[in-house]
Amino acid sequence: MMTATAPRRATVTTPTDREIRIERIFDAPRSKVWKAMTDPTLVAQWWGRGNKLVIEKFEPVRGGHWRFVEHAEGQQHGFEGRFREVTPEERVVQTFEWDGMPGHTVLETLTLEDLGDGRTRLMTTSLFFTAEERDGMLQSGMEGGVNQSYAALDRLLESMK
Amino acid sequence: MVQYSSTLDDAFAAVADPTRRGIIERLGSAGPASITELADSFDMTLTGMKKHVQILEDAGLVESEKIGRVRTCRLGSRRLAKEAAWIARYEKMLNDRFDRLEEFLGRTTGD
Numbered sequence: 001m002m003t004a005t006a007p008r009r010a011t012v013t014t015p016t017d018r019e020i021r022i023e024r025i026f027d028a029p030r031s032k033v034w035k036a037m038t039d040p041t042l043v044a045q046w047w048g049r050g051n052k053l054v055i056e057k058f059e060p061v062r063g064g065h066w067r068f069v070e071h072a073e074g075q076q077h078g079f080e081g082r083f084r085e086v087t088p089e090e091r092v093v094q095t096f097e098w099d100g101m102p103g104h105t106v107l108e109t110l111t112l113e114d115l116g117d118g119r120t121r122l123m124t125t126s127l128f129f130t131a132e133e134r135d136g137m138l139q140s141g142m143e144g145g146v147n148q149s150y151a152a153l154d155r156l157l158e159s160m161k
Numbered sequence: 162m163v164q165y166s167s168t169l170d171d172a173f174a175a176v177a178d179p180t181r182r183g184i185i186e187r188l189g190s191a192g193p194a195s196i197t198e199l200a201d202s203f204d205m206t207l208t209g210m211k212k213h214v215q216i217l218e219d220a221g222l223v224e225s226e227k228i229g230r231v232r233t234c235r236l237g238s239r240r241l242a243k244e245a246a247w248i249a250r251y252e253k254m255l256n257d258r259f260d261r262l263e264e265f266l267g268r269t270t271g272d
Contacts, residue, residue, distance in 0.1 A: 012179060012252065012256070014173065014177055017170050017173045017174065018169070018170070018173060020248070020251075020252055020255075022252070022255055022256065022259070024259045024262075024263070026262070026263055026266050027263075027266070027267065028266040028267075032266065032269075033262075033266065036262060036265060036266060036269075037262075042265075045265055046258065046261040046262045046264070046265040047258060047261070048261075049254070049257040049258055049260075049261050050261060098247075098251075101247050104247060106251065122259070124255060126251065126255070128169060128173070128248060129169075
């Protein structure tokens with residue numbers, strides 16, 4: 001059992017007024033930390049914080065989807081997001097949403113640093129957005145996407161003349 | 162949209178202090194608590210805890226009510242309080258998760 005008195009080598013800072021940064025140093029080599037973060041059978045053993053974890057989807061590649069459901073005290077908590085960047089043993093950028101706060105997307109950037117003495121520093125920077133901002137981004141993204149599609153269609157139609 | 166954005170910024174400003182983040186997380190996940198209970202769980206003096214609670218009350222994040230000699234605090238009903246509770250809860254979740262990862266990595270030493 002973890003106890004409240006367990007030594008916690010963690011620092012938490014708020015680098016900007018929208019970000020939380022958590023740094024942890026693990027007494028394990030970087031390759032091992034990376035494996036624990038990206039091998040689903042290993043992820044299932046720690047991600048749920050001691051609760052049963054069902055990994056419904058886990059595709060740690062760019063554009064991949066992840067969805068985990070934590071079972072705690074008769075309740076289910078679903079979490080999900082998309083991978084934006086996966087650079088082996090170095091960096092993962094992903095979105096994070098909890099079903100209980102729909103639309104409150106967090107953009108997480110996780111970086112691993114080999115400290116050279118068998119230890120690894122994990123730095124997680126979490127950037128928060130409101131639901132409205134997220135929707136705004138999606139909307140502007142879609143508008144851009146739609147315009148690009150129309151431009152491509154225009155070109156295609158032009159070439160068919 | 163501007164109005165909502167400032168809500169999140171305000172929530173962040175209010176939870177900039179780690180103890181206050183802890184108080185909000187505690188009230189958000191475990192429900193109402195007295196000042197004495199909060200002081201105990203954060204290993205603080207009553208005076209110190211009262212100051213933190215006052216700041217949170219001024220920001221509208223926490224509401225309190227005195228019945229007899231006991232002042233009970235609960236999470237505020239404003240939208241900002243829910244935003245702040247989410248940020249605090251998220252941070253706790255991340256730290257709990259990394260505690261487990263640390264334990265897991267320690268357990269598998271020599272693999």
